[in-house]
Amino acid sequence: MTPFVLLDGKEASKAWKETIRLQVVSGLEKNKHRPHLAALLVGDNPASNAYVAGKIKDCEEVGFKSTLLRFPSDVQQEELLEAIDALNRRKDVNGYIVQLPLPLHIDQKAILLAIDPKKDVDGFHPENVGRMALNLTTFIPATPLGVLLLLKHYSIQTEGKHVVVVGRSQIVGSPMSILLSQNNSFGNATVTLVHSKTKNVSDFTRMADILIAAIGKPKFITADMVKPGAVVIDVGINRLEVDGKSRLIGDVDFDNVKEVASAISPVPGGVGLMTRIGLLMNTLNATHETR
Numbered sequence: 001m002t003p004f005v006l007l008d009g010k011e012a013s014k015a016w017k018e019t020i021r022l023q024v025v026s027g028l029e030k031n032k033h034r035p036h037l038a039a040l041l042v043g044d045n046p047a048s049n050a051y052v053a054g055k056i057k058d059c060e061e062v063g064f065k066s067t068l069l070r071f072p073s074d075v076q077q078e079e080l081l082e083a084i085d086a087l088n089r090r091k092d093v094n095g096y097i098v099q100l101p102l103p104l105h106i107d108q109k110a111i112l113l114a115i116d117p118k119k120d121v122d123g124f125h126p127e128n129v130g131r132m133a134l135n136l137t138t139f140i141p142a143t144p145l146g147v148l149l150l151l152k153h154y155s156i157q158t159e160g161k162h163v164v165v166v167g168r169s170q171i172v173g174s175p176m177s178i179l180l181s182q183n184n185s186f187g188n189a190t191v192t193l194v195h196s197k198t199k200n201v202s203d204f205t206r207m208a209d210i211l212i213a214a215i216g217k218p219k220f221i222t223a224d225m226v227k228p229g230a231v232v233i234d235v236g237i238n239r240l241e242v243d244g245k246s247r248l249i250g251d252v253d254f255d256n257v258k259e260v261a262s263a264i265s266p267v268p269g270g271v272g273l274m275t276r277i278g279l280l281m282n283t284l285n286a287t288h289e290t291r
């Protein structure tokens, strides 16, 4: 039997950061700009604050510039749209994100539509989603891109494999299923997408060579749902109170599934760190105009 592999986001993200840092250095030698990522953050959501702080720290580590634009939770939509217009015009900002979720009085769709698709390093603009579906150069949303980079780091081939994606969200499950089925170096898999209305989900998950759990339900994937030797990627980030402490729990019952799988990503320390690499990669591509 092949030895068990922990798909360690810490190790993989460290290696990818070094690759990106070297590309920044070689870009500067060719008179390209130093990548500059901006983040627009509304309100005081602790999770959003932590995510954005992590992204800014990553920028420093790889030699990017970063700018944080903060707004109070009662900001008016007009003011946000004006800030977005200014970011679209700024020549010195290569890419930016609007951290989600936004307060309920803001029309999220209108905000995302206002972002210049060439600076949309989250890949949420419909133009970029359409380009992704057509297998054109684009900004792939950070989490699916992070999963692809995690698989690449561990030399896990997708061609000819049966990948089962659990969950059809617009930012993970749906793009993941599209990307893996495409005819390119990280695709060429046979993909099954299962979701909340699928009957007998485990009949499908047990067929997976690579199982990607992105359903947002803690420990949804149990050992009996996994084919022996399968690769299991856990995209779940469920915040639960355990013994009075806030803990992150994945969509996979890690302790039991690791006894069956040949490789598995942990939570925390897996895909979450790779999402941040996806954003850095998109920002580098925005700067080097390789969208």
Ligand code: GUN
Pocket: 051, 097, 098, 099, 100, 101, 122, 142, 143
């Ligand atoms: N909130 C949670 N994840 C994300 C993300 O990937 N991008 C943005 N903009 N907001 C988020």
